[in-house]
Amino acid sequence: MASTMDPADPPAEARSFLTERHLATLTVLAPDGSPRVTPIGVTFEAERQLARVITWEGSWKVRHLRAGHDDRVAICSVDGGRWLTMYGRASVTAEPDAIAEGVRRYAQRYRTPGEREDRVVIEVSVERMIGRV
DSSP: OOEEEOTTSOOHHHHHHTTSOOOEEEEEEOTTSOEEEEEEOOEEEGGGTEEEEEEETTSHHHHHHHHTSOOEEEEEEEETTEEEEEEEEEEEEOOHHHHHHHHHHHHHHTOOOOOOTTEEEEEEEEEEEEEEO
């Protein structure tokens, strides 16, 4: 059975799940209200209730968020019967320190990403977390 978790203090199983190498999906709402889903790598910092997705400036997800249509997003990771979804509000930043932190955390969880001059970070203030881990 799924359970709701406190994003500021998720249980140990959720913290562990969010450090294992699992891809995720990011769902954003298009201007017409339909969901758009794309695969991503994601990291989570419980102390700040902050999920990070490194990407590039010209991606559809960034163009959508920068256009200001709707900043509500869902991030879902799945591994067999274990899963975790984070809900929150997203913003895009090209601030060098934020990019460096996003890349550092991504490298810890997945691998060192290739270089990109147009790299940005989607930061999601996680308001709600639910799952079965």
